[in-house]
Amino acid sequence: MVQKAKILLVDDRPENLLALEAILSALDQTLVRASSGEEALKALLTDDFAVILLDVQMPGMDGFETAAHIKRRERTRDIPIIFLTAINHGPHHTFRGYAAGAVDYISKPFDPWVLRAKVSVFVELYMKNCQLREQAALLRLQLEGGGRAAGGEAKEPAGLLAELSARLAAVEEQAEALSKQLSDESTDAAAVATAAHLERKLTGLRRALDALEPGTSGGQPAVN
Numbered sequence: 001m002v003q004k005a006k007i008l009l010v011d012d013r014p015e016n017l018l019a020l021e022a023i024l025s026a027l028d029q030t031l032v033r034a035s036s037g038e039e040a041l042k043a044l045l046t047d048d049f050a051v052i053l054l055d056v057q058m059p060g061m062d063g064f065e066t067a068a069h070i071k072r073r074e075r076t077r078d079i080p081i082i083f084l085t086a087i088n089h090g091p092h093h094t095f096r097g098y099a100a101g102a103v104d105y106i107s108k109p110f111d112p113w114v115l116r117a118k119v120s121v122f123v124e125l126y127m128k129n130c131q132l133r134e135q136a137a138l139l140r141l142q143l144e145g146g147g148r149a150a151g152g153e154a155k156e157p158a159g160l161l162a163e164l165s166a167r168l169a170a171v172e173e174q175a176e177a178l179s180k181q182l183s184d185e186s187t188d189a190a191a192v193a194t195a196a197h198l199e200r201k202l203t204g205l206r207r208a209l210d211a212l213e214p215g216t217s218g219g220q221p222a223v224n
Helices: 014-027 037-044 063-072 091-099 112-145 157-184 189-212
Strands: 006-010 030-034 051-055 081-085 104-107
Touching: 006 014, 006 037, 014 030, 014 112, 030 037, 037 063, 051 063, 051 112, 063 081, 081 112, 104 112, 112 157, 112 189, 157 189
Parallel strands: 006 030, 006 051, 051 081, 081 104
Antiparallel strands: none
16 A cells, blocks of 8 residues: 655645645645644654645744754755745745745745646655665665565565566656656756656666676676
8 A cells, every 4th residue: 555645734824724735635645734833843753744835924933934944954854845925025035935945935826736736746756755765675675684574584585686676667667757747847946856866866776786686797696
């Protein structure tokens, strides 16, 4: 069963949170509410999120201050933040949003289709990264555990390598298709850069896996 990604919605107005939930429900992911910056930071202490939708104008800790705290934490600094604001103060205000670490800055009222499309890109990138971490863990198991499966049972190295290779190939294919889609649609530069980083990580993992294959350079010698 594929685990759903979590999306953090931060707004002090319940009606705005309800509207965001209605727009994003079609993505079929887990939507988590936070009614303040403090509440958002508390949620980020325990859960991993694919993307954060953060209202700028909030009493107490506003969106900019909340984003600054998020970016200072090692655990959360790489989570994409999309700022939402009902007030457009011009280029300076927008620049402040990007300077705080936002990947996008959207003024209300926004197009529901555009917002959903932007969020879906980061959800998909997050899911690919989760798959990549899983493949890396399996590869590490092969390197350090001498071919012992996750349940503790011994597994033939050739069989585990074949399984790893097949899983990695599936992720590589999906990542390649996603990168092509992002490039063709001229999506946000941040999303394109994230996809490129994912592909580089996949390439490194593939090289490490290939080195373990019998008969390849750096791997075990072929057995007749």
